[in-house]
Amino acid sequence: MTMFSSRNWREYPHRYRTEASKFKKSGKTYIPKRLIDPETGDTEQETVRLPETGKVLTYTIIRIAPSQWGDNAPYALAIVEMTDGTRLMAQMTDVAMEDVKVGMEIRLEFRRIQNEGSHGVISYGYKAVPKWF
Amino acid sequence: MAAGIVGYGAHLPRHRITVEEIAKVWGADAPSYKKGLMLREKSVPPPDMDTITLSVEAAKRALIRSGGVDAADIGAIYIGSESHPYAVKPSGTTVAEAIGATPDIHCADFEFACKAGSEAMYVALSHVKAGEMKYALAIAADTSQGAPSDALEFSAAAGAGAFIMGTDNLVAEIEHTHSYMTDMPDFWRREHEFYPQHGGRFTGEEAYFAHTKGASNAILKKSGMKPSDFAYAIFHQPNGKFPQRVAFELGFTQEQIDPGWLAPTLGNTYSGASPIGLTATLDVAKPGDMVFMCSYGSGAGSDAFIWKVTNRIDEVRDLTVRTQKLLEENLTYIDYGTYAKFRHKIIKNA
Amino acid sequence: MRTVCIVGVGMSKWGEVWRMSLRDLHTQAALNAVKAAGVDHLDSMYVGCMSSGLFVGQEHLASVLTDYMGMRGLAATRVESACASGGLAVRSAFIEIASGMSDIVMASGVEKMTDVDGDEATYALATAADQEYEVFHGATFPGLYAMMAVAHMEKYGTTRDMLSTVAVKNHNNGSMNPDAQYPFKISMEQVANSVMIADPLHILDCSPITDGAAAVILASEDVAKKLGKPYIKILGTGTGTDTIQLAQREDMTTIKAATIAAGKALDMAGKKIDDIQFAEVHDCFTIAEIMVVESIGKYVPGKAGEAFLAGESALDGAFPINSSGGLKSKGHPVGATGVAQMVEVYKQLTGQAEKGRQIPGAPKLAMTQNMGGSGGSSVVHVLEVA
Numbered sequence: 001m002t003m004f005s006s007r008n009w010r011e012y013p014h015r016y017r018t019e020a021s022k023f024k025k026s027g028k029t030y031i032p033k034r035l036i037d038p039e040t041g042d043t044e045q046e047t048v049r050l051p052e053t054g055k056v057l058t059y060t061i062i063r064i065a066p067s068q069w070g071d072n073a074p075y076a077l078a079i080v081e082m083t084d085g086t087r088l089m090a091q092m093t094d095v096a097m098e099d100v101k102v103g104m105e106i107r108l109e110f111r112r113i114q115n116e117g118s119h120g121v122i123s124y125g126y127k128a129v130p131k132w133f
Numbered sequence: 134m135a136a137g138i139v140g141y142g143a144h145l146p147r148h149r150i151t152v153e154e155i156a157k158v159w160g161a162d163a164p165s166y167k168k169g170l171m172l173r174e175k176s177v178p179p180p181d182m183d184t185i186t187l188s189v190e191a192a193k194r195a196l197i198r199s200g201g202v203d204a205a206d207i208g209a210i211y212i213g214s215e216s217h218p219y220a221v222k223p224s225g226t227t228v229a230e231a232i233g234a235t236p237d238i239h240c241a242d243f244e245f246a247c248k249a250g251s252e253a254m255y256v257a258l259s260h261v262k263a264g265e266m267k268y269a270l271a272i273a274a275d276t277s278q279g280a281p282s283d284a285l286e287f288s289a290a291a292g293a294g295a296f297i298m299g300t301d302n303l304v305a306e307i308e309h310t311h312s313y314m315t316d317m318p319d320f321w322r323r324e325h326e327f328y329p330q331h332g333g334r335f336t337g338e339e340a341y342f343a344h345t346k347g348a349s350n351a352i353l354k355k356s357g358m359k360p361s362d363f364a365y366a367i368f369h370q371p372n373g374k375f376p377q378r379v380a381f382e383l384g385f386t387q388e389q390i391d392p393g394w395l396a397p398t399l400g401n402t403y404s405g406a407s408p409i410g411l412t413a414t415l416d417v418a419k420p421g422d423m424v425f426m427c428s429y430g431s432g433a434g435s436d437a438f439i440w441k442v443t444n445r446i447d448e449v450r451d452l453t454v455r456t457q458k459l460l461e462e463n464l465t466y467i468d469y470g471t472y473a474k475f476r477h478k479i480i481k482n483a
Numbered sequence: 484m485r486t487v488c489i490v491g492v493g494m495s496k497w498g499e500v501w502r503m504s505l506r507d508l509h510t511q512a513a514l515n516a517v518k519a520a521g522v523d524h525l526d527s528m529y530v531g532c533m534s535s536g537l538f539v540g541q542e543h544l545a546s547v548l549t550d551y552m553g554m555r556g557l558a559a560t561r562v563e564s565a566c567a568s569g570g571l572a573v574r575s576a577f578i579e580i581a582s583g584m585s586d587i588v589m590a591s592g593v594e595k596m597t598d599v600d601g602d603e604a605t606y607a608l609a610t611a612a613d614q615e616y617e618v619f620h621g622a623t624f625p626g627l628y629a630m631m632a633v634a635h636m637e638k639y640g641t642t643r644d645m646l647s648t649v650a651v652k653n654h655n656n657g658s659m660n661p662d663a664q665y666p667f668k669i670s671m672e673q674v675a676n677s678v679m680i681a682d683p684l685h686i687l688d689c690s691p692i693t694d695g696a697a698a699v700i701l702a703s704e705d706v707a708k709k710l711g712k713p714y715i716k717i718l719g720t721g722t723g724t725d726t727i728q729l730a731q732r733e734d735m736t737t738i739k740a741a742t743i744a745a746g747k748a749l750d751m752a753g754k755k756i757d758d759i760q761f762a763e764v765h766d767c768f769t770i771a772e773i774m775v776v777e778s779i780g781k782y783v784p785g786k787a788g789e790a791f792l793a794g795e796s797a798l799d800g801a802f803p804i805n806s807s808g809g810l811k812s813k814g815h816p817v818g819a820t821g822v823a824q825m826v827e828v829y830k831q832l833t834g835q836a837e838k839g840r841q842i843p844g845a846p847k848l849a850m851t852q853n854m855g856g857s858g859g860s861s862v863v864h865v866l867e868v869a
Contacts, residue, residue, distance in 0.1 A: 016231040060629035061682040067602035079730045087730040110189040111181040
């Protein structure tokens with residue numbers, strides 16, 4: 001499926017630099033950024049960059065993948081909680097499927113996320129790798 | 134004005150393929166390749182890793198070791214590579230965006246076979262030396278490809294080294310540089326071609342050795358130094374054998390090249406080769422050590438550098454992962470089928 | 484607010500219906516419902532459909548469908564909330580009659596899913612997840628529910644057998660439903676040994692890809708009485724939403740939208756969850772049935788699995804769930820599912836369920852729970868026999 005380059009470009013601050021909204025009242029951080037804290041309605045916020053490490057809260061191994069991922073299956077997909085408590089979904093890479101566990105420590109690395117074949121734009125962003133150092 | 138490296142970092146894939154595994158597929162004689170090239174295995178980038186992603190991670194580590202350089206203060210990013218992911222669209226802007234260095238910045242992608250990385254270093258140094266900018270980031274990165282069954286397939290590897298150049302808070306000061314080039318048809322890749330071509334044994338004496346020696350002898354003369362004045366030396370390493378031979382012929386010892394002699398287990402990281410060797414050398418160098426470095430790129434030329442390590446090295450080397458650790462730990466060995474899939478060597482109808 | 488009744492129901496053929504198009508399927512279900520209800524006209528219709536654009540390339544759906552029903556000119560609206568589209572079509576029709584604006588309204592649902600290959604169907608379904616922060620990273624629907632299953636297993640010790648028993652029970656019920664796509668029984672071993680789709684979910688934990696349509700005719704009670712046929716009353720309707728991003732939910736082991744929807748529907752009906760005698764719930768994956776019955780308050784979180792293993796959700800159990808076979812066995816043409824749940828409840832409450840499948844004891848009060856995506860939306864209805 002084609003992803004227009006503008007759609008990806010718009011998300012660079014989140015995907016490239018994990019920029020997130022930290023709201024003043026609740027102290028909660030959300031990625032991607034949003035105008036309003038969904039829990040408190042607060043609009044006062046600062047932009048922060050997420051810490052690089054966290055842990056796996058839950059995961060799955062995708063064995064039947066959509067077309068743009070077909071050649072990469074099986075791959076692990078996880079919801080991770082970064083050390084500041086912010087949660088996000090990320091694909092896991094550089095990991096054997098049998099080693100993925102709830103609670104495992106991860107580090108976000110900059111990787112290719114999607115390609116539009118050999119001709120289209122390359123989408124980059126974060127993936128989670130096991131934290132080994 | 135003193136100029137040099139303020140922060141440095143490297144990144145390598147964790148995947149490796151052995152010479153035996155490749156030789157098995159093509160009916161090649163593994164022991165003679167291993168002996169002839171002094172090469173045991175090489176790094177392989179997985180499909181989600183490329184020159185840009187390797188560059189970003191290496192650059193982040195360079196920032197960590199920079200003692201708090203604000204990415205916004207970086208005035209230029211130069212990436213040397215023969216495997217920029219796009220034929221048209223810069224790698225540098227993506228790296229700049231990812232580390233938060235846009236928009237007041239100058240970016241350029243360099244290409245000069247295996248020398249593109251050292252030329253990025255050379256230009257970045259020149260900028261800060263001239264006072265044009267406070268910091269300049271030079272990155273040497275490749276995910277190079279050798280044609281299946283070609284001798285290059287046994288060595289073509291992936292990795293990146295990144296260096297933030299500046300004029301204060303240095304970990305290594307540049308003492309001298311010298312570059313040496315001629316027009317040399319030893320290795321090339323035409324536009325739209327997937328794999329490079331090379332001149333076989335012609336890539337040796339008249340190409341690699343003539344230029345590395347040309348640059349090395351000139352910089353030694355210019356500096357009035359001799360090989361024994363150096364704690365360490367790093368040469369471009371298309372395999373394990375060439376850098377060792379040129380080192381010995383110039384009068385350097387195995388002990389001097391050891392920390393930066395990565396090719397036997399890393400392979401040839403092309404633009405990344407001697408720069409990544411430099412990161413591994415800085416990881417073990419002591420304050421005051423003199424470090425010799427000489428790159429080589431087909432086509433052809435060598436950039437030679439003489440670095441003097443400062444006291445700050447002790448504070449920064451362990452702020453992030455050492456290059457030797459990336460080389461030796463957390464490895465996963467893959468078979469040729471996986472390697473062929475990773476490197477897009479399997480024909481699939483779209 | 485006026486009382487709203489269901490006065491007739493209709494289904495199309497369900498399954499991989501190669502010979503029928505989206506419009507054919509819908510027309511069949513709609514005309515069956517109109518005929519069953521015995522109405523001579525409709526005031527309007529609401530059709531639930533998740534993604535006719537991606538599945539068959541057709542938007543502007545309501546006009547296409549009224550034309551082929553022989554009802555050009557009819558007021559018609561398409562409703563979309565992913566897999567909850569059908570349930571919301573029913574709710575929309577309900578509101579139009581309850582308000583007094585119309586007397587006879589059709590609520591229908593349709594999805595034609597087999598005109599694209601598996602990859603494209605996976606992609607189309609995944610559009611119900613967050614495109615930029617889930618699908619972008621490689622999420623699929625089985626994957627999202629698998630992550631909820633792992634979280635549920637971690638938190639409550641939910642087991643493989645608890646998941647399997649949902650599939651086994653629903654296939655047993657579906658084996659007696661002539662409308663079911665997969666009307667055969669399966670064993671616990673077959674579920675556990677079937678191919679893995681997204682760990683820990685096997686293919687037999689997943690509802691299938693289905694072509695199908697369903698329609699119900701809603702009418703005011705005056706009209707229902709005049710028609711002189713069995714009818715049921717919709718006592719309550721409730722709907723709720725939640726973030727569609729799984730990562731941003733406080734608790735990934737519960738479906739908050741279903742909790743909200745059930746609470747509202749029960750309040751409106753003036754009933755408590757324990758008054759409900761049976762339910763059709765959205766078992767798109769086995770774990771979903773467990774999470775839903777906990778989320779609507781029927782079971783304490785973490786306790787549904789044990790109750791299922793003890794047989795409580797079987798046809799002759801204390802709280803029969805998915806007597807139709809559920810999405811699992813009956814099929815899951817996503818936009819039609821919420822409407823088909825109404826069809827089943829109508830049949831059960833009016834004593835018209837097929838032999839062997841009729842819930843014993845002539846139950847009077849039922850609930851339907853339909854949900855969109857990984858639980859980003861849910862709609863619940865409480866229904867009572869007239």
